[in-house]
Structures are given as C-alpha cells and as structure tokens.
Amino acid sequence: MATNDMVEIRWHGRGGQGAKMACMLLADVAGLEGKFVQGFPEYGPERMGAPITAYNRISEKRCNIHSNIYYPDYVAVVDETLLDSIDVTRGLKEGGAIIINTPSSPQEMRPRLQGWTGKVCTIDARRISEEILGTNFPNTPMLGAMVKVSGVLETGRFLANMEESFKHKFAAKPQLIAGNMATLKKSMEEVQVG
Amino acid sequence: MSKPLSGNEAVAYAMKQINPDVMGAFPITPSTEIPEYFANYVANGEVNTEYVTVESEHSSMSVCIAAQAAGARAVSATSSCGLALMYELLYVAASCRLPIALACVNRALSGPININHDYSDSMGARDSGWLQIYAENNQEAYDNFLMAMPIGETPNVRLPVMCCMDGFITSHAVENIELLETDVVRKFIGEYNPENYLLKKENPLAVGPYDVSPYYMEHKVQEAEAMKVAKARILEVAAEFESISGRRYGLFEEYRMEDAELGLVLMGSSAGTAKAAVDKLREDGVKAGLVKIRVFRPFPGEELARALAGAKAIAVMDKSEGFSANGGPLFAETRSALYDLKVRPYLIDIVYGLGGRDFKTEDVEKVFGRLADIAVTGETYPVYSHMGQRSKEETA
Known part of the structure; x- marks a missing residue:
C-alpha cells in the first residue's frame, strides 16, 4: 500500500553474495541524502547459497508500514540462476523494472521472466567486479545499476556519499575505496535497458 | 543528529x-x-x-x-x-x-x-x-x-x-x-x-x-x-x-481514536502498519482508530478503558498465543480493564503474526471489516481466533 512518493525495492540474492549488504548500503546512502529509508532482510534458515530476499523503502515522509514488500517498483536479481526457482517479477508494478546480474542482454532475458512485459535491465556485475576488484562481489555494481535505473537518488550526490561511506567502511583497507567507486561508475555506464 | x-x-x-x-x-x-x-x-x-x-x-x-x-x-x-x-x-x-x-x-x-x-x-x-x-x-x-x-x-x-x-x-x-x-x-x-x-x-x-x-x-x-x-x-x-x-510518549498511543467507532489494540511495529491502514480507511469514511500499548507492565487498565469507552467494536491483536484457550495475554488484560465500564464496546481477540508471519495493511483492513459487521450485528463469535495461518488445503 505504498504511496506515490515512495519507491519500494526488492532484492533477490543468494546467501553470501551481498544482496543484504547492497540493500543496507542503499538505505544508508539514501538516508544521508535526507530521504526516509527502510532497509531490511527477510530472515529464514541462513545458509551460504540459499535464496534470500531484502527490501528497501525510500520516501520523502517517514514510512510506518513494517510489512514485507509485495508490490515493488523495482526488483534486483543478484544471481540469475534464481530465475529458475523464484518468481522474481511477482507483484512487480507495471511501470517498474527488473535488473538482473547477467552477461546476457535484456532481449535474451525477457523470455525467462514468465510473461513480464515491463522494463528489463541487465548488468554484468560479475565481470565488472572481477575486472576491477579481481574478485566476484556483485553487490556494489548491482547497487550502481539500481540507482541508475530507478533514479531514486541523484547520481552526483550518490557517488559522493558512497565515497564517504566506503572511506568509513574500508578505513583499514583504503586500497579498496577506488576500486569500489570504479565498479559503481562502470555499472552505471554499462547497465542495459530493454 | x-x-x-x-x-x-x-x-x-x-x-x-x-x-x-x-x-x-x-x-x-x-x-x-x-x-x-x-x-x-x-x-x-x-x-x-x-x-x-x-x-x-x-x-x-x-x-x-x-x-x-x-x-x-x-x-x-x-x-x-x-x-x-x-x-x-x-x-x-x-x-x-x-x-x-x-x-x-x-x-x-x-x-x-x-x-x-x-x-x-x-x-x-x-x-x-x-x-x-x-x-x-x-x-x-x-x-x-x-x-x-x-x-x-x-x-x-x-x-x-x-x-x-x-x-x-x-x-x-x-x-x-x-x-x-x-x-x-x-x-x-x-x-x-x-x-x-x-x-x-x-x-x-x-x-x-x-x-x-x-x-x-x-x-x-x-x-x-x-x-x-x-x-x-x-x-x-x-x-x-x-x-x-520533542518526542512525546505516554502509557499508550492513541491514533485517530477521538471519534473512532472501530479500533485495534496492539503493540510494536504492527501498530505502524496498522496506522497506514487506518489512514486509508479514514479516507474511505470509516471511523477507524487504534491504541498502541507502549507500557505492558504496569498495565494501564483504567486509562485504556477510558480510551476505548466510546468505541463500538474493538479487536485486540495478540502476537503470542498464551494457550489459555481463552485468548492471548493482551486480550486478557484489555477485557479485564473494560469490565468496570458501564457501557462497553464489543471485544474480540485475534492472534496473529506468530513466528514471523508477516502482517500487512490488507490484514488490518480485514480486521476492520469484521469489526464493522460486529458493530452492526453484535455477533462476536468466535471471540478468540487466529489469522494469517494457511488452511489445510493450502499447506497440503
């Protein structure tokens, strides 16, 4: 029952891939921009590799609703193998979009989305992460793609706030700041909308 | 900050x-x-x-x-x-x-x-x-x-x-x-x-x-x-x-109760979800409200009775079972608190949300739907029931 000035996002990932972290980072950075935010995971039996769901609400007013999100504006799929087992577009609003971590194009992904006719976006988060960070951390590029596609945050301020956030998070490993910023920017450039 | x-x-x-x-x-x-x-x-x-x-x-x-x-x-x-x-x-x-x-x-x-x-x-x-x-x-x-x-x-x-x-x-x-x-x-x-x-x-x-x-x-x-x-x-x-x-607290919070005919008594985050549903019901002309219990011990019985006295039908929402076979703990307290009123609202108990079962604005609307019927018919049976659980067919 979201109001029009609220954006609701659902994240699908597998335990250990950082979908929850991406969700929490988005809440943090949107909060820094003065938005009212919620970021919360849905907890089940936690195992590495098991499907997990996390949610964001971002709005201009404080949101009192504390249920899960059933009719999201945007859906992020951090692991494309989830498409075979989870109805990821369930409840997704017609004017919304789904963003999938995959090397494939939106046109190639659409047939796997059970009749979804809205916007399909793809980003090769794995390749970007491996090229820049040398390892597979798909959550940062997925976050960049989500912000780009949803327009929920203004790009310039988003990047500036993320840099602050990374400086704090990686205080003991400053070499990771530049790489993470580069993956964010790269994914914002590369995300394909179809 | x-x-x-x-x-x-x-x-x-x-x-x-x-x-x-x-x-x-x-x-x-x-x-x-x-x-x-x-x-x-x-x-x-x-x-x-x-x-x-x-x-x-x-x-x-x-x-x-x-x-x-x-x-x-x-x-x-x-x-x-x-x-x-x-x-x-x-x-x-x-x-x-x-x-x-x-x-x-x-x-x-x-x-x-x-x-x-x-x-x-x-x-x-x-x-x-x-x-x-x-x-x-x-x-x-x-x-x-x-x-x-x-x-x-x-x-x-x-x-x-x-x-x-x-x-x-x-x-x-x-x-x-x-x-x-x-x-x-x-x-x-x-x-x-x-x-x-x-x-x-x-x-x-x-x-x-x-x-x-x-x-x-x-x-x-x-x-x-x-x-x-x-x-x-x-x-x-x-x-x-x-x-x-600058933040105000009491023993409980009354939300849109001033002229409410139908109301909930509940606790915690569910109260937030219910507030959003109450706002929507109010837009549709339903005189809905809620009381969010903040202090459960000591229980604010007299104060709660005064807050609920003017309503026609109230649902107490219990998020723990209690196994009394007579309603959950919040219901027991609330019903007891209302006993001394000369004119009491109809009262039912709904046990919900056990073990993390999600509670949505649609659920709140359903409860208010039932309260609207009770306000007209006076029929409260079953006084104590559960909501949100799946039927045998659904879990088969």
Missing part, C-alpha cells in the same frame, strides 16, 4: 551514551547484535563499562544482579530462548528491587524452532515483576532504553525495566533515527545513587537471602505497590524526555 541505524545499533548506541558500569553479556545466539556493537565500544575505549562475558543468559542476568546489588548500574540484552534461560533470575532481580535495564529483542520461543518475531518470549516473563516497555520502531527502542534509567532507578520504584523491540522487523531493519547528544543524555539519566548497596561500608546488608513466610508477603506487597507507582513515574519521565527530545 539524524542517520539511519538498525534497532540493535540504536539500542547499543543508547547504552554507549549511558556508559553503564557493568554489562552482563552473552554475546552469541540467541542474543542479539547489541552486545556485539557494545563490545566494539568497549574495545575502542569509548565506554568504561566492565564488560563481563559469560557462558549463558542465566549467568548474564546473575552478573547484572550482583553488580546492581553492589551499587553499579548494569545492563544486558537478550532475545527469545535467551530470555527464557533468564527467567529464574528475572524474579530475583525484581524482588531484590534492582533497577537493571534489559534490552529484549522479541523473537519466538522454541519449539518448533524459529528465530523470527513474536512476543512469546517477553509475554512469558510478564509476571516476573519487571516493567515492560514496547517500541514500534528503532527511534522508540532508543528512546525507551534511555528512559528506563530514570524510571527504574527512582527510589519509590526501584524495579528492573525490560525494553522490548520487534525481532528483525525493528532489530535488523535500518531506518532513520534522531539521536540525542551524549551530554544531554548523561544529564537526563543522571548518576545512579542507590540508598543502600553491598559496597556501602557504613551500612552492611545482605541481598537476596531466604525470606521466611512472616516477611515474604510483605515484600511482595511492596513490590506490587512499586509497580503501581511506576505508572506515574513513567509519565513524569516521558514529560522530561519530551523537553529534551
């Missing part, structure tokens, strides 16, 4: 600002992230708390009891089965009149094994002599923990305070929060200066010895009287807190 924090982090931050003398900490599951965050503050030298890691919650509460009896300000945090393991000591803390503050992250008790939110843990401890204050969100969890000190430590109260928040829904969700400056917090909570304590050499005393029959009942009556006094003290502290924070 405004920033997004999880409920766990918010309460840990409140503890940091309080800088208690002792924390009894069982820092692994089924505890919470609260001792984990607090351990960082200890390690970084940001607090000078004696952080006592123990092997169980039975021991963490024992540490708090010993420390508080010695004259120190002690805190702890727990959840679910961890609280259950403390039960024996909860009664000891209360009867020794030790104003310990405990953060309880409400999660279901086993079994079946479940880690998600409901109130079965703290509802089981409702007769232990602890004050119980429930939060709707991270802001209230933070604010309530700060208020616990001046409430519990007041000489004519001197009772421990359990500050409850919804497991995962509040404890693990990041939301905006307004934090007070630490010097403002310190001034608000003041120093803990008990009259008598173990380390006071001028007045040696024993704490917690065997209490023979000729004395036991007198002590229990004093404890019961203190619980009554606590109600007024909670309101005084709320007024003081409003003057430093």
Whole structure:
C-alpha cells in the first residue's frame, strides 16, 4: 500500500553474495541524502547459497508500514540462476523494472521472466567486479545499476556519499575505496535497458 | 543528529551514551547484535563499562544482579530462548528491587524452532515483576532504553525495566533515527545513587537471602505497590524526555481514536502498519482508530478503558498465543480493564503474526471489516481466533 512518493525495492540474492549488504548500503546512502529509508532482510534458515530476499523503502515522509514488500517498483536479481526457482517479477508494478546480474542482454532475458512485459535491465556485475576488484562481489555494481535505473537518488550526490561511506567502511583497507567507486561508475555506464 | 541505524545499533548506541558500569553479556545466539556493537565500544575505549562475558543468559542476568546489588548500574540484552534461560533470575532481580535495564529483542520461543518475531518470549516473563516497555520502531527502542534509567532507578520504584523491540522487523531493519547528544543524555539519566548497596561500608546488608513466610508477603506487597507507582513515574519521565527530545510518549498511543467507532489494540511495529491502514480507511469514511500499548507492565487498565469507552467494536491483536484457550495475554488484560465500564464496546481477540508471519495493511483492513459487521450485528463469535495461518488445503 505504498504511496506515490515512495519507491519500494526488492532484492533477490543468494546467501553470501551481498544482496543484504547492497540493500543496507542503499538505505544508508539514501538516508544521508535526507530521504526516509527502510532497509531490511527477510530472515529464514541462513545458509551460504540459499535464496534470500531484502527490501528497501525510500520516501520523502517517514514510512510506518513494517510489512514485507509485495508490490515493488523495482526488483534486483543478484544471481540469475534464481530465475529458475523464484518468481522474481511477482507483484512487480507495471511501470517498474527488473535488473538482473547477467552477461546476457535484456532481449535474451525477457523470455525467462514468465510473461513480464515491463522494463528489463541487465548488468554484468560479475565481470565488472572481477575486472576491477579481481574478485566476484556483485553487490556494489548491482547497487550502481539500481540507482541508475530507478533514479531514486541523484547520481552526483550518490557517488559522493558512497565515497564517504566506503572511506568509513574500508578505513583499514583504503586500497579498496577506488576500486569500489570504479565498479559503481562502470555499472552505471554499462547497465542495459530493454 | 539524524542517520539511519538498525534497532540493535540504536539500542547499543543508547547504552554507549549511558556508559553503564557493568554489562552482563552473552554475546552469541540467541542474543542479539547489541552486545556485539557494545563490545566494539568497549574495545575502542569509548565506554568504561566492565564488560563481563559469560557462558549463558542465566549467568548474564546473575552478573547484572550482583553488580546492581553492589551499587553499579548494569545492563544486558537478550532475545527469545535467551530470555527464557533468564527467567529464574528475572524474579530475583525484581524482588531484590534492582533497577537493571534489559534490552529484549522479541523473537519466538522454541519449539518448533524459529528465530523470527513474536512476543512469546517477553509475554512469558510478564509476571516476573519487571516493567515492560514496547517500541514500534528503532527511534522508540532508543528512546525507551534511555528512559528506563530514570524510571527504574527512582527510589519509590526501584524495579528492573525490560525494553522490548520487534525481532528483525525493528532489530535488523535500518531506518532513520534522531539521536540525542551524549551530554544531554548523561544529564537526563543522571548518576545512579542507590540508598543502600553491598559496597556501602557504613551500612552492611545482605541481598537476596531466604525470606521466611512472616516477611515474604510483605515484600511482595511492596513490590506490587512499586509497580503501581511506576505508572506515574513513567509519565513524569516521558514529560522530561519530551523537553529534551520533542518526542512525546505516554502509557499508550492513541491514533485517530477521538471519534473512532472501530479500533485495534496492539503493540510494536504492527501498530505502524496498522496506522497506514487506518489512514486509508479514514479516507474511505470509516471511523477507524487504534491504541498502541507502549507500557505492558504496569498495565494501564483504567486509562485504556477510558480510551476505548466510546468505541463500538474493538479487536485486540495478540502476537503470542498464551494457550489459555481463552485468548492471548493482551486480550486478557484489555477485557479485564473494560469490565468496570458501564457501557462497553464489543471485544474480540485475534492472534496473529506468530513466528514471523508477516502482517500487512490488507490484514488490518480485514480486521476492520469484521469489526464493522460486529458493530452492526453484535455477533462476536468466535471471540478468540487466529489469522494469517494457511488452511489445510493450502499447506497440503
């Protein structure tokens, strides 16, 4: 029952891939921009590799609703193998979009989305992460793609706030700041909308 | 200062600002992230708390009891089965009149094994002599923990305070929060200066010895009287807190109840979800409202009766079963509170949300739909029922 000035996002990932972290980072950075935010995971039996769901609400007013999100504006799929087992577009609003971590194009992904006719976006988060960070951390590029596609945050301020956030998070490993910023920017450039 | 924090982090931050003398900490599951965050503050030298890691919650509460009896300000945090393991000591803390503050992250008790939110843990401890204050969100969890000190430590109260928040829904969700400056917090909570304590050499005393029959009942009556006094003290502290924070608290919150014909009585984060549904129903012309119980112990019976007196039909929403076969614990209290009214609203009990079953605005609308029927027909059967569970066909 979201109001029009609220954006609701659902994240699908597998335990250990950082979908929850991406969700929490988005809440943090949107909060820094003065938005009212919620970021919360849905907890089940936690195992590495098991499907997990996390949610964001971002709005201009404080949101009192504390249920899960059933009719999201945007859906992020951090692991494309989830498409075979989870109805990821369930409840997704017609004017919304789904963003999938995959090397494939939106046109190639659409047939796997059970009749979804809205916007399909793809980003090769794995390749970007491996090229820049040398390892597979798909959550940062997925976050960049989500912000780009949803327009929920203004790009310039988003990047500036993320840099602050990374400086704090990686205080003991400053070499990771530049790489993470580069993956964010790269994914914002590369995300394909179809 | 405004920033997004999880409920766990918010309460840990409140503890940091309080800088208690002792924390009894069982820092692994089924505890919470609260001792984990607090351990960082200890390690970084940001607090000078004696952080006592123990092997169980039975021991963490024992540490708090010993420390508080010695004259120190002690805190702890727990959840679910961890609280259950403390039960024996909860009664000891209360009867020794030790104003310990405990953060309880409400999660279901086993079994079946479940880690998600409901109130079965703290509802089981409702007769232990602890004050119980429930939060709707991270802001209230933070604010309530700060208020616990001046409430519990007041000489004519001197009772421990359990500050409850919804497991995962509040404890693990990041939301905006307004934090007070630490010097403002310190001034608000003041120093803990008990009259008598173990380390006071001028007045040696024993704490917690065997209490023979000729004395036991007198002590229990004093404890019961203190619980009554606590109600007024909670309101005084709320007024003081409003003057430093601008945030207003009472024994409960009435939301759009002024002319409400249909209403809910409920607790915690569900109240937020229900407020959104009430707003929508009001737009559609339904005179809906709700009462969010903040203080469950002491129970604000007379005040609640006054708040509900004008309504036609009320649903009490219980997020713990209770197994009385006669309704959940919140229903028992509410129905009892209404008994002395000459004209009472129709009252039903709905048990919902057990073990983390999600509670949506659509569920709230369904309950109000039923209340609208009851207001017309007067038919309350079944008075006590469950909602949100799947049917046999659905689970087959």
